[in-house]
Amino acid sequence: MRRVVLLTSLALTLPLLSIVEATDRWPQFRGSSAGVADDDPALPDTWSETENVVWKIEILGQSWSSPVVWGDHVFLTSAISADKEPSPTRGLADPTTENGRMQSSASHRWMVYDVDFNTGKVRWEREVRNGQPPIARHTRNSYASETPVTDGERVYVYFGTLGIVTALDMKGDVVWTRDLGPKESAQGWGMAASPLLHKGRVYILSDNKVESFIAAFDAQTGDEIWRSKREEFEGWSTPVVWENSQRTEIVTAAAGRVRSYSLDGQLLWELSGMSDFGSIPTPVISPGLVYISSGYPGSPRRPVFAVRPGANGDISLKPGESGNQHIAWLQPLLGSYQTSGLAYRGHYYTLLDRGFLLCHDAVTGKQIYGRQRLDVSASGFAASPWAYNGKVFALSEDGVAYVIQAGPEFKLLGRNSLDEMTMATPAVARGSLFIRTQSKLYRIAKGTKP
């Protein structure tokens, strides 16, 4: 049964009425279901630079944000440097010189693109800002790593480098802009947490060394509704809205604490015990649990927590505990560093940055299978895994997607190469897979001949 979402503008004017099926949209980072797409026989299992490619287009600049899709619109952001920037290295980096930090002195253009779903032609492009990046970034990060969000009326774009959040209508005209100010992260590794959109509000999380906060803005006007200060100094994890059996809440992950907020900004619960360095993986929502992970390889703590709905206060585990009233289970050394987890058909999958897939029972945390190496020659994994049609997909930084059979038995079904570096998490909508590589955006669908 396909769900149908009826969208109207507040004015309810007929020309703005649009009907978009749930499978025709992928409105935010990892979509609406934490990387799980509805099954669709049109979705591809195999592809290459030419096989099953409906279209591919060149995208200038360096950006690891993901595309988002709404009907015929495929939105994408980028930061284009006027000079040649150092090429990012592949693979998990053990920080060395400058701790991985770099500061570009070149002028950049921060761009938003609307790409036509059918043809791959750029319907419109909008320069949001230009100038020299005000903050540093990690050599493997980009100045446009935040994925936009859309509700089919507007696309909301946040460039953490600039501290700019802006709403554009479907024609690319600026509806509103909020300048939150650029804020350096503690280690100068830049920003990456994507905005969140829920019921007429845009949520921005900014963990930095100046003044960390989470804030809610009116999606129509850009007016700030509330702001809550946070005691964090850096972080790249995109928050999630968790609609569970008891309430709707916003779950955020960070090095200091995991925190959950009510929709009016009140702290509901918090949890300590994450990895030493800032958190990157996005919490994974499921109806009965939210999974929170962090896994810096140089940290003795690399946990995955599964938290039940309804928690209040400090739910941190005491030494020696592996669970409590609110924490269903803990795997203390399971967490990945950059990739988010995947909850799919009763299993919780972990894709380690260094190319292993692990599977645990999503409810109990019991290991189904341990580390399974995907490819010893892979340079590493930064994109988060996704799933459809009973398959789990893992995209390496080499641009190779490994197709794994979902379920209790590890079985590698195939590998599909685009032969170019990528760190962006793909999008899935309308029977198509959208993969962003370092220089291109692909639309891939089954049955497309070279």
Place this chain on the structure above:
Amino acid sequence: MAISLVIWHVLTSETAAQTGRFTLAGTIPIAAELIRAQVDRAYLATAGTLTVVDISRPDTPRTIGAYTFPDRIWGFRVHDGLAYVSADRSGLGVLDVAGNGTPTIRGSLKTPGQAKSVFVSGDIALVTDTLTGVDFVRVDDPARPSLTGSGFLDGFSTDVVASGTFAYAADRPTGFYVFDLSKKDSFEPVGTSQSGSPNNTQRAQLEVLPESSGRRVVLLAAGGLLQLFDVTNPIDPMLLPPFRTPGAAVRIALKEHFVYVADGQAGLQVVDFSIPTAPKIVDSFKTMSPARDVAVAGSLVLVALAGGEVVILEEGV
């Protein structure tokens, strides 16, 4: 002129701080980050450059030649006239350093991540790589190193060493792993342990002490400590109490059961590990600037100093 000045400064330091049998024999005016020595050769790594120095006459060391990799050298070992070099994202490089000319590259293998250290055991080079853990690389043909498998380490791998049929690896922050090299088709560790103190050292170093009373002990210089693992039972390595030197133990070199320690601000320490559970400092040498690596070749002890030179010490009886 510059070299003379350096020697004068170190001599002053030596006169003031030497406590034992060491006399200053010479100085190599190279700011080495890593050093190794064999017979009459010293091998110095600075950034991406490996320099070979003739130390047959310690008072007048002579540079034979150098080779520069595109990336930083994190570790190297010299084995049968070949220098096996772990050069970050360049991977493993094999240099011919046997002749009297400039070192030449014989072969290389790009490892998936950052190559951090290397140890050669028979025809296998064990390479620690931040992405894969420990890579097992066939080097029976040094011109064509080939990857045969990898053993995963949880953290950032730092060093690997082998003795007999076992290899020992460490990672940051705390992991210690034992691999059974006789299992040709398995790259999983047979034993693991955790060190007591976090190892936040980029260039942590492992060495295997000579067996003592049937007991085999591996030494890990990391986190400013000498950490010890009893690996007599390889599937159950046991963490022993660490040994703390006066400074911060950075790198080590072995001569029999004596461990020479580059001990940071405290200079050079010589520790007797003939009884591994009861080590004792038997000698020391206060250097002009912090010691950051040490190598031993016969009676010569070379100490790389943070001040930008390598001092060559002659060890007396």
